[in-house]
Amino acid sequence: MQNLKIGIFGVGAIGSVVSLKLDASHNKYYYNRSQKTEIVVVHQEEVYQEKITLSNSDAPIDLDWLLICLKEYQLAGAEKALSSLIKQNTKVAVIRNGIRLKEPILKYTRSENILECMIDCPTQLTASNHYHQLRKPKILVAQNQLSADFKKLFDPTKIEILQVDDYTTTNWEKLIESSALGAILCLSGESCWIFKDENVRELFQKIVKEAIEVARAEGANIREGFMLELLEKVKHYPASKESSMLIDRRMGRTIEINAKNGVISSLGKKHQIKTELNDLITTLLKHTNQQRD
Known part of the structure; x- marks a missing residue:
């Protein structure tokens, strides 16, 4: 499998879960507004833990993919970082609630580089500040080449990526x-x-x-x-x-x-x-x- 540079923007519940499902062959770069040094996700009594180092969006590398895991109201405060991280050939996956997920990202790149992702992964924050993943994550995407490339980023035993016609x-x-x-x-x-x-x-x-x-x-x-x-x-x-x-x-x-x-x-x-x-x-x-x- 090709070794890619993948950025995860937003290391909350969704960003934490999604990052742990990426294939181990890739290089991961984390971007978050608050300090974070580890990700801990609990699922079916198994604990998945990874030490992380946050990257600086002011000194970006050329990412192959940027996975945006921000909530809608957080996008306005992320404009400077997004403009630095998204290069001409960076593919962008927007993973959050809502519709028309492409629209706020079109100021940074072309429509064909942006993939809207609908995630189904109930996750709760625990008293110990870890995330409790309630079931195997599922991400639904449109049926196209970009989504096919996106699907290849992940370990298929850990997450389900479904391409849908409508x-x-x-x-x-x-x-x-x-x-x-x-x-x-x-x-x-x-x-x-x-x-x-x-x-x-x-x-x-x-x-x-x-x-x-x-x-x-x-x-x-x-x-x-x-x-x-x-x-x-x-x-x-x-x-x-x-x-x-x-x-x-x-x-x-x-x-x-x-x-x-x-x-x-x-x-x-x-x-x-x-x-x-x-x-x-x-x-x-x-x-x-x-x-x-």
Whole structure:
């Protein structure tokens, strides 16, 4: 296998997990705004640990790939570093929640160099400041040559990279579910036991309905039975299941609202679709855990 220079930008939960799944033949370079000297991920009672040294984005090397594992609200503060790290031939994978992941990166490189990645890897921060990976990670990408090259970066025994024909629809389906689920749990402060309440399931349905209309306007092929599938699914969520939005609220962190209900709200306005519930959720949660003047 070819030895490549791979940068990991953002060594939080996703960056930590993804970096440990890269094939051992590659050279890894870590970039993070706060100091970090090791990565520790626990999965099925196994502990995966790696000592790391952060690299300086002001003195960049020519990376073959840059894996951006930042949250949406962190991108604005990373502009200087990204402009230094992304060279003409650097391939970029954007791994985070949301849709239209390419758009903020187009100022640094061409569209054909950017791969949008949808990750499914529930990970929780433990009391010892390590990450608990709940299941084998899965990353979904569009079917093209760039994604085929991306897939080769990883050890296939540690992570599943799935190339899908209709990435737009697949991505929207995840966003629709996670934004409605996350908003309800975050605003209520409760885990999924709350979906035993019929009124809560009705609220979930209304939030989802708005998002489906926007998704279809954006070109997603959301099938007719999708709503019923989600309503059935929420009835069987484990009572203790939480969402990343709820965890962020509890931990005092910024809510990634613009990547979820916020983007549904803004695209609804673009297509003149009413998204009153997503508008309300966005208005409330954009102020959560923010500094007061």
